[in-house]
Amino acid sequence: MNNTLLELKNISYKYKNNLILNKVNLKINSGEKIALLGKSGSGKTTLISVLNGTIKPTQGEVKLFNKSFEELDRKQKSKITTIWQDLRLIEDLTAEQNVNCGQLAEKNFYFAIKNLLNISSFKKAHKYMQLCRLHNSVYDKNIRKLSGGQKQRVAIARSLIQGSNILLADEPFNNLDPKLITTIKKLLLENVDKTNTKKSPKTALVSLHRLDFLKDFDKVIGIRDGKIFFNIRRNNLKKLHLDKIY
Amino acid sequence: MNKLKLNYTSLSFLPILVCIPLGYQLINNIHFGGIKLFQEFLISAFNPRIENEIIITVINRLNETILIGFFSWLVSIIFGAIFGIISSNIFYKIFNIPNFFYRTIRVFLTIIRSIHEVVWGLVLMQIYGINFSIGIIAICIPYIAVNSKVFAEQLETIDYKRFESINQINAPKFSTLLTIVWNPIINTFKNFGLYRLECSIRSTVILGLFGIGGIGTSIFSPFIRVHFSKSRKKWDILIEAYFLHSPFIRITKII
Numbered sequence: 001m002n003n004t005l006l007e008l009k010n011i012s013y014k015y016k017n018n019l020i021l022n023k024v025n026l027k028i029n030s031g032e033k034i035a036l037l038g039k040s041g042s043g044k045t046t047l048i049s050v051l052n053g054t055i056k057p058t059q060g061e062v063k064l065f066n067k068s069f070e071e072l073d074r075k076q077k078s079k080i081t082t083i084w085q086d087l088r089l090i091e092d093l094t095a096e097q098n099v100n101c102g103q104l105a106e107k108n109f110y111f112a113i114k115n116l117l118n119i120s121s122f123k124k125a126h127k128y129m130q131l132c133r134l135h136n137s138v139y140d141k142n143i144r145k146l147s148g149g150q151k152q153r154v155a156i157a158r159s160l161i162q163g164s165n166i167l168l169a170d171e172p173f174n175n176l177d178p179k180l181i182t183t184i185k186k187l188l189l190e191n192v193d194k195t196n197t198k199k200s201p202k203t204a205l206v207s208l209h210r211l212d213f214l215k216d217f218d219k220v221i222g223i224r225d226g227k228i229f230f231n232i233r234r235n236n237l238k239k240l241h242l243d244k245i246y
Numbered sequence: 247m248n249k250l251k252l253n254y255t256s257l258s259f260l261p262i263l264v265c266i267p268l269g270y271q272l273i274n275n276i277h278f279g280g281i282k283l284f285q286e287f288l289i290s291a292f293n294p295r296i297e298n299e300i301i302i303t304v305i306n307r308l309n310e311t312i313l314i315g316f317f318s319w320l321v322s323i324i325f326g327a328i329f330g331i332i333s334s335n336i337f338y339k340i341f342n343i344p345n346f347f348y349r350t351i352r353v354f355l356t357i358i359r360s361i362h363e364v365v366w367g368l369v370l371m372q373i374y375g376i377n378f379s380i381g382i383i384a385i386c387i388p389y390i391a392v393n394s395k396v397f398a399e400q401l402e403t404i405d406y407k408r409f410e411s412i413n414q415i416n417a418p419k420f421s422t423l424l425t426i427v428w429n430p431i432i433n434t435f436k437n438f439g440l441y442r443l444e445c446s447i448r449s450t451v452i453l454g455l456f457g458i459g460g461i462g463t464s465i466f467s468p469f470i471r472v473h474f475s476k477s478r479k480k481w482d483i484l485i486e487a488y489f490l491h492s493p494f495i496r497i498t499k500i501i
Contacts, residue, residue, distance in 0.1 A: 054410050074416045074418070078415065078416035078417075082414055086407060088407050088408055090429070092428075092429035093429070101415065101417075104412070104415055104421045105415050105416050105417045105418075107421070108421075109418060109420050112417070112418075113424065162415065
């Protein structure tokens, strides 16, 4: 269990003279489910962007599988999947085409063309959309025509279809009703494909605002003004900790 | 009464002042020397004498014009899209190519675009002589550069977050590129493509005036000699062809 997957060493990130992340050190071990807490603007999204390699830190080192991002090949990088707070779906495409985009890493160029021409197989996409409780009437709808909750689930389905074992999610339960949240939480934190026993356990770092969701996580990280204030096991979390970050 | 304030908004109307000397010049230099010629042209244009021989010639010339225009359009729109992609910043971000190449290709395309197709035609005619393909090449060269600018500008408007999200999936670079640029390219083609066909046909007519073929070549010799009476039958049909051609293009746009 003490097998480090992701590691941040002394990470700082500056944007327009503002220090967004300030000397952050973090280790994420295989199979850990970590909740990331913090106020809006505390640096949660930036931390996720640094962890998935979207943002290059101004200072420090990010390691995935004990290698820096530059040393990793494309297949290794694709082990991380991200659910963005603003979803980042492709607006001109249908829901099923968007979900299929999650398979681009493992498929060839021909698949990308077929997906854009709407002639590829959507069987796998439909399976994941079903898991996310998306009704089949929305499968071929343009993403612009979907509600906030439906878009949220399309983004989650796109992330799940990637089959990655490291999940980074930025407030993934926005726009979802309580019943759906239970289903989606289970999908995100457990391996969907139970038949694949070779798969390593799912590792997740999820940024949250709702404290009642914490019971599903092993660890809790509190961030404020770009600094990690605590990184503790969930059972040890006290009100004192929360007072520090909120 | 509101006072006239001198601010940036009012200053932006200053160029209108140019109209005053321009209008003065126009009124001062007016003369009716060419009015007889114009009358002759109008009478010839609206007094058709349709003869089989003339109709066949005009149809052949029209076919030539449309063929040159269509081929130039097809080549320039396809290569315009390709050059549009490689002159947009999204391409350089995906393939991690230094910005120097981005600027170089944009400068190169700006130079190509700044030279009119007639100039390209005249230059190419000196090298290859007058033939059908010169018309296509002369139109294609600047048109590829013009189209590439339009495509590139559309691609520059792509939300950077969309790029980040697809890039983060770590798909093969060409799959990432295609997925990101596909819809902006298709939408630009839909909105802009037929207009460029219209431009292409118009340029073919203009290049025809320089002997490359098509309708332009037909009207060139009587036009230069101002012998409307001799070319009367051709003018008749050409004017009609023009009026037919324009709605045709516009109707296809609507469809």
